[in-house]
Amino acid sequence: IIILCVQLADQFCNAIGVLQQCAPPASFSNIQTAINKDQPANPTEEYAQLFAALIARTAKDVDVLIDSLPSEESTAALQAASLRQLEEENHEAAARLEDVVYRGDMLLEKIQSALADIAQSQLRTRNWRTKPVFTC
Numbered sequence: 001i002i003i004l005c006v007q008l009a010d011q012f013c014n015a016i017g018v019l020q021q022c023a024p025p026a027s028f029s030n031i032q033t034a035i036n037k038d039q040p041a042n043p044t045e046e047y048a049q050l051f052a053a054l055i056a057r058t059a060k061d062v063d064v065l066i067d068s069l070p071s072e073e074s075t076a077a078l079q080a081a082s083l084r085q086l087e088e089e090n091h092e093a094a095a096r097l098e099d100v101v102y103r104g105d106m107l108l109e110k111i112q113s114a115l116a117d118i119a120q121s122q123l124r125t126r127n128w129r130t131k132p133v134f135t136c
Contacts, residue, residue: 007058008062011051012055015047018047
């Protein structure tokens with residue numbers, strides 16, 4: 001949250017700097033001011049839209065982080081119950097994973113056995129073809 005607040009402050013500072021840079025000079029009745037000829041007559045709206053979008057996105061990120069913080073109603077008992085529920089779900093998922101791994105190992109053994117049988121059959125077929133046939 002601190003980083004986002006720093007980003008938000010930085011964006012506000014930059015936006016104010018751009019406003020100062022692009023704003024047309026104001027005339028005061030008692031003070032003579034020179035108009036800077038290098039400044040555009042109409043400041044671009046791109047800066048305003050860019051900084052508005054950046055500030056809005058950062059403010060939204062801050063709101064999301066604040067909403068994710070535990071509420072005041074969240075007591076230690078509620079947090080402990082939630083933790084127990086998560087641990088139970090974790091144990092159930094671990095049991096399912098162990099079952100899937102066991103079934104995968106069994107399938108792997110069957111596949112390896114079938115491949116070994118295929119290899120033996122191919123060797124027997126090659127040996128049968130290479131043996132000379134004796135005629136009497």
